[in-house]
Amino acid sequence: MHFRDASAADAPLVAAMHVESWRRAYAHILDPAWLGGPIEAERLALWTARLTSPRPDRRVILAERDGAPLGFVCVAGGDDPRWGTLVDNLHALPAARGTGIGSALLALAAQWALDGWPGAGVYLWCYAENHAARGFYAHRGGVEVEDVEKAGPDGRAYPEKRIHWADPAALLR
Template sequence: MRSLSFRKAGLEDAEQVADLHAESWRRHYRGAYADSFLDGDIATERRSVWSARLDAPTGTETILAEYDGRLVGFVHVAFDNDPTWGSLVDNLHVYNSHRRTGVGTQLLARAARAVTQRAVGNAMYLWVLQQNTDAQQFYLASGGSCVETADVPPPGGDPSRLNGTPKCLRISWPDAAKVSKRQR
């Protein structure tokens, strides 16, 4: 019987998390990040980042979604990251083969639950590239509000694209408890 399960990530998960992160960047960030960066060895760079994050997860939590024991998505939250906006949903990625199956919705709800359980405040937010309209629709349908636009020079950014530095939108949820309830 096939089943979807969730668990906290550990250091032993760094490689598979990094691989999904790199695949997601390649799929969704083309045009904002330089092709040379996306076509390069970003998996190695992401492995370094995720090994460090998962080796010392102080003030953070990474939750994996697995389908029959294989990673299909993850979310990473940095608690109380900003005094105004709250906890940062720093990453939420789902393999393309599992998009629109509810995995992202459940990961966002689990992130919200973690915020209500571990953070000082209940607010949470994230940044999404302006060109990533599918993700924006998902976050807005999940009760988030677009509250700000900012320039964000990404790794491997290509300032000749998108009329200069790519833009990101801050999506905010003032009360993560409502996200959690909304997603059940």
């Protein structure tokens, strides 16, 4: 497995991975009409903007094996004064699930957070209905600390859970 920072040239790849992951994982959550089409242009615009004008407090790490993409993580360092660094996106392609790629990407995000924002935690948002992801995070020590309803990318509101690691070093074990 090989990890590297994403560049502007990777925007279409990251967007395509994001779309594929969401279509599989969120088929029972997000609006099927949105997942069927508008998601592609929306995700491409998002990742093109993020990777073309990168911020120093954001990092996107790609995972690859033999040149083939496996997944990615996007991290926003020191995003929240109380909760710490935001794991904004963590996606393993369906074919890579169960291979440890998600854990490896989460560990890289945690290490980056520890290096840049020592003493702060790591957190993410997860759809309440995404039971598989919630189980994945719980197994890695994530604690569900807050329930909110947030606007989804398809324009609907969804219940989400904030999952927190007070000590990101727990994700390195």
